[in-house]
Amino acid sequence: MSSWSFGLYPLVCNETIKMMRKRRFLVIVLILLVLIPIFSYAQMRISQESQKQLGTSDWRLKTEQQVKEITNRLSGSRTIPGSWRQQMELQVKQLQYALDKNINPATPNGVTFTREFMINAIGLFLPLMVAVIAADLVSGEQSAGTIKLLLTRPVSRWRILLSKLLTLIMFTSLIVLLTGIFCYLIGGGFFGYRGWTEPVLSGFRIIGDQLDTSAVRAIPQWRFILMEFGLAWFSCVVVACLSLMVSVLVRSTAAAMGIMMAALIAGSILSAMASSWHSAKYLFMINLQTTDFLTGSQTPVPGLTIGFSLAVLGIWALAGLIIAFAVFTRRDILN
Amino acid sequence: MAAVTRMTAVQAAEPAFEQPVLSVQGLKKRIRDKWIIKGVSFDIGAGEVFGFLGPNGAGKTTTIRMLVGLIKPTEGTIHVCGMDLTKRTNEALSQIGCIVENPELYGYLTGWENLEHFARMLPDVGPDRIREVTAIVGMDARIHDKVRTYSLGMRQRLGIAQALLGRPRLLILDEPTNGLDPQGIKEMREFIRQLAAGGLSVFVSSHLLSEIQLMCDRVAIISHGAVIAVGGVADLIRQETERVVWHVSPRQEAVQLLPARFPKAVRVLEEEGMSKQELAELAPDAWQGIATEMSAERIPDVTQALVQEGIRIFSVTIQNPTLEDLFLRVTEGKRIE
Numbered sequence: 001m002s003s004w005s006f007g008l009y010p011l012v013c014n015e016t017i018k019m020m021r022k023r024r025f026l027v028i029v030l031i032l033l034v035l036i037p038i039f040s041y042a043q044m045r046i047s048q049e050s051q052k053q054l055g056t057s058d059w060r061l062k063t064e065q066q067v068k069e070i071t072n073r074l075s076g077s078r079t080i081p082g083s084w085r086q087q088m089e090l091q092v093k094q095l096q097y098a099l100d101k102n103i104n105p106a107t108p109n110g111v112t113f114t115r116e117f118m119i120n121a122i123g124l125f126l127p128l129m130v131a132v133i134a135a136d137l138v139s140g141e142q143s144a145g146t147i148k149l150l151l152t153r154p155v156s157r158w159r160i161l162l163s164k165l166l167t168l169i170m171f172t173s174l175i176v177l178l179t180g181i182f183c184y185l186i187g188g189g190f191f192g193y194r195g196w197t198e199p200v201l202s203g204f205r206i207i208g209d210q211l212d213t214s215a216v217r218a219i220p221q222w223r224f225i226l227m228e229f230g231l232a233w234f235s236c237v238v239v240a241c242l243s244l245m246v247s248v249l250v251r252s253t254a255a256a257m258g259i260m261m262a263a264l265i266a267g268s269i270l271s272a273m274a275s276s277w278h279s280a281k282y283l284f285m286i287n288l289q290t291t292d293f294l295t296g297s298q299t300p301v302p303g304l305t306i307g308f309s310l311a312v313l314g315i316w317a318l319a320g321l322i323i324a325f326a327v328f329t330r331r332d333i334l335n
Numbered sequence: 336m337a338a339v340t341r342m343t344a345v346q347a348a349e350p351a352f353e354q355p356v357l358s359v360q361g362l363k364k365r366i367r368d369k370w371i372i373k374g375v376s377f378d379i380g381a382g383e384v385f386g387f388l389g390p391n392g393a394g395k396t397t398t399i400r401m402l403v404g405l406i407k408p409t410e411g412t413i414h415v416c417g418m419d420l421t422k423r424t425n426e427a428l429s430q431i432g433c434i435v436e437n438p439e440l441y442g443y444l445t446g447w448e449n450l451e452h453f454a455r456m457l458p459d460v461g462p463d464r465i466r467e468v469t470a471i472v473g474m475d476a477r478i479h480d481k482v483r484t485y486s487l488g489m490r491q492r493l494g495i496a497q498a499l500l501g502r503p504r505l506l507i508l509d510e511p512t513n514g515l516d517p518q519g520i521k522e523m524r525e526f527i528r529q530l531a532a533g534g535l536s537v538f539v540s541s542h543l544l545s546e547i548q549l550m551c552d553r554v555a556i557i558s559h560g561a562v563i564a565v566g567g568v569a570d571l572i573r574q575e576t577e578r579v580v581w582h583v584s585p586r587q588e589a590v591q592l593l594p595a596r597f598p599k600a601v602r603v604l605e606e607e608g609m610s611k612q613e614l615a616e617l618a619p620d621a622w623q624g625i626a627t628e629m630s631a632e633r634i635p636d637v638t639q640a641l642v643q644e645g646i647r648i649f650s651v652t653i654q655n656p657t658l659e660d661l662f663l664r665v666t667e668g669k670r671i672e
Contacts, residue, residue: 010455010456011455011456013455014452014455014456017444017448017452018441018444018452021441021443021444021448022443023443144439144441144442145436145437145439146439146440146441148405148435148436148439149435149439149440149453149497150456151404151405152403152404152405152428152431152433152435153428153453153456153457154424154425154426154428154429154456154457154501155425155456156424156425330407332366332400332405332406332407333400333405333406334366334400334406
């Protein structure tokens with residue numbers, strides 16, 4: 001007598017259909033299709049501008065110019081705050097290292113554009129997109145009243161939430177993937193489609209305030225992008241899990257969205273000022289920028305390691321899911 | 336398997352001894368420190384239309400939410416076809432189809448897609464069954480339109496189609512005639528009777544007495560979170576003594592005569608809509624009605640007595656007691672529409 005304990009597949013089907021028909025996902029695809037060309041165009045103007053100024057397209061000259069500029073600024077002004085100064089010093093060291101190894105740090109092509117776009121999108125833009133599709137998964141059913149039908153069917157509540165989680169992870173992955181594909185296709189239209197095998201320097205480590213280059217290797221760009229997208233996917237899944245929790249806890253979709261947006265935006269503000277507040281490193285939103293560890297950028301809180309960041313994110317996601325499932329399976333549906 | 340269950344349900348509709356389709360015992364619910372439901376017990380047999388009557392805010396919807404597993408009872412048990420709802424939740428729920436409050440379905444999907452959605456949550460429900468329930472509720476024409484564009488009556492019917500998908504043995508409808516026009520109400524009533532005739536048990540909540548009286552076999556009356564009367568609609572009404580209204584002249588003499596000659600059998604009621612002052616001022620030969628509480632069997636005796644005293648009788652009317660009378664008596668006049 002367990003004919004109703006059938007698989008999750010039909011439930012995931014249901015959630016996928018609802019996700020598509022609600023058109024939220026379509027909106028996100030449209031946002032990507034509008035924003036990526038804008039960024040591509042802006043990027044093109046920047047490189048045209050610098051080419052005009054330097055009068056050359058030789059990357060070595062350009063990089064040397066950049067090093068000179070930053071060094072001038074560093075020595076010319078004593079008022080640059082400590083963390084900025086450190087960041088600029090790191091940048092100079094990285095550029096110098098690239099010159100020494102004769103590896104162009106930013107070749108102009110579609111692949112590089114994709115790589116740079118993802119580094120900029122991982123902290124706020126993509127998490128926001130994920131929050132948009134996740135925030136109404138449960139709260140939307142609550143406010144529309146359809147939760148009453150959903151939960152009176154002979155299917156355990158945890159299965160229903162699990163099917164929602166699986167669908168959400170699927171669509172989160174799709175967002176990350178589509179961002180990559182659109183970046184390459186659109187960016188490639190502006191800068192050319194080559195560059196997968198070009199070398200990228202990765203493995204810079206910051207120990208104290210020193211840049212450690214002992215582990216730096218030149219890896220092909222496709223490998224860098226693979227690692228980068230893996231990290232971005234992980235950050236997005238963590239945001240998805242937490243959004244799902246908020247969606248379970250809050251009855252209105254607008255409130256759920258507001259809470260997630262506030263948390264994410266607070267994260268990016270805090271990142272800029274948390275260098276002296278060390279316990280901020282336990283907040284999930286401070287740790288979302290996991291690509292920092294690939295590029296060797298200064299982390300928001302000094303002394304973060306990739307293992308620590310991934311562990312913090314993982315624990316937050318897990319805790320979020322435990323709360324979501326505990327509340328969802330026990331709660332009385334009163335409204 | 337489901338087909339077999341269905342058949343036994345139809346067969347079981349006849350005999351009096353059988354397991355109740357729904358059995359509720361001592362149901363209570365406390366939310367924070369407040370007891371919302373203070374004791375609800377009743378049984379529903381196969382093929383029975385069971386009314387759940389009470390004023391708004393009496394706890395009807397909270398009780399229904401407990402019956403369908405949306406709320407956990409604080410105390411008491413619910414058995415569906417002998418299965419404990421809290422222990423064998425999914426097995427019990429698979430025997431129930433329900434609409435809780437409004438029929439809220441996905442507005443951005445079509446009626447058909449909504450049915451497909453809920454069919455995927457049930458075993459052995461395919462497109463054939465969806466077509467079947469669509470035909471049962473008469474929705475064929477607009478089933479492929481978005482639910483957003485449906486009228487309330489159509490949503491109600493789609494909601495019932497959804498509830499019938501899994502071939503349940505118990506259908507729970509919360510105020511099914513709310514918001515329907517008189518024609519829709521009549522259709523809904525006939526539809527529910529028709530379903531019950533097919534062996535399905537139907538639980539209908541309502542705050543409308545006439546509604547329950549017209550469509551239910553048995554009724555539970557709930558007030559302030561507790562069931563205060565359960566029984567067959569006909570039985571409950573029979574408990575109420577009949578009313579007989581006499582139009583006679585001269586009236587005053589009859590009013591004095593009746594209690595004198597029939598001290599136990601006949602009780603003269605206060606005249607409705609008239610004050611004592613007005614009554615006293617009436618002309619002695621005005622043939623105003625006298626309402627009495629008495630058994631209809633005594634009408635010949637009373638008539639004879641009145642005629643003997645020279646009182647002229649214009650009409651004798653038997654007023655059938657209604658659930659409303661019962662309701663007013665058991666709830667001690669708490670207002671109801």
